[in-house]
Amino acid sequence: MKEVIVVGAGISGLATAFEIREKAKAAGEKAAVTVLEKGSRPGGKMHTELIGGYVCEWGPNGYLDSKVHATEFCERAGLRKELVPASNVVNRRFLFAKGKMRELPDSPPKFFLSGLLSLPGRIRVAFEPLIRPARRGVDESVTEFATRRMGREALEMLLDPFVAGVFAGNPDTLSLKSCFPRIHEMEQTYGSLVKALFALRKKRKAEKKKAKTEGKSVAGATAPRGHLTSLRRGMGQLTDWLAKGLGSSLVLDDVNLTLDNHEVVCLIGASGSGKSTLLRCINDLVPFDAGVVRLDGISIHDPQLERSELYKRIGIVFQAMYDLKYLYHWQNCRQFLPSHLM
């Protein structure tokens, strides 16, 4: 038996632990995988809260479906039906700059006509195709890369908000090669980002034309750009599923329980046998892999059944000061109480 320790239960650690177990299983070997996490909940930056029926993300709000392995991974997790593509409305991006909301231009001519950057700032960007690419093997920070190619103003106005949106990080300390490998590759392949944009646009047009003549879907031809995709209950659904799979035993299996009005039922069982998990499943607080919970014949996942109605009809009394340990007390309470009482 191989013993493996993974440090950190963010998406990287959880996915690594999952793959090690899967690979060991496929090879007919046994692997004892332990994930060590210093925080109070799994998921790391990937963390979703359901507040008043809304899916609220603390970290990533999706991934691009051009990263096919991410979709494959969700499918392996049985979450295919839960995948939700973002509305096309999100293709229009706005930036609050110089006192007002400004739409981000989607083509170089529109960029040069927009007032996003000062005239000297735009002229500096216009020189981008003339700047030599970095030497191969050099690992620049996002700041070093952007100021070298497009100047300080473009970094602060365009790149910084973009980097904050994706990593909520500091561009001075993020490696371009690690965080934006495609941008690094574009510079290395085409010598400049502007040249790369024109070349890729030409390539995409040709692919679209070819796809049309071959009767293939045009969407396929533009696929490398990707579409923002998430899960119905947020990205945390994936880390929750991975974390749940770390336990070695099946918690609830073949459980059938019908409760009549005013009936009192006692659940008795050893610690870890799934008593609290069953209550949480009934309250729709943790996702379950199979089966259905019905309230008056309607599945609790049926969109007809309002969340407030569910929580009005099925209450839960915490056995400790909390129900879900990683939430504060008020967050635990907020899950059940109608918003006007909070």
Ligand SMILES: Cc1cc2nc3c(=O)[nH]c(=O)nc-3n(C[C@H](O)[C@H](O)[C@H](O)COP(=O)(O)OP(=O)(O)OC[C@H]3O[C@@H](n4cnc5c(N)ncnc54)[C@H](O)[C@@H]3O)c2cc1C
């Ligand atoms: C606000 C925000 C928005 C984002 N938006 C997107 C997005 O839309 N799309 C996208 O693709 N990416 C996005 N990202 C980036 C994405 O969230 C991260 O790249 C990803 O979640 C990192 O996962 P990770 O497992 O590598 O690291 P983390 O999520 O940071 O996990 C590391 C884990 O290790 C634990 N740990 C650290 N040190 C130790 C130790 N010594 N012992 C034990 N445990 C330890 C930590 O507590 C943590 O739980 C966003 C990030 C943020 C913050």
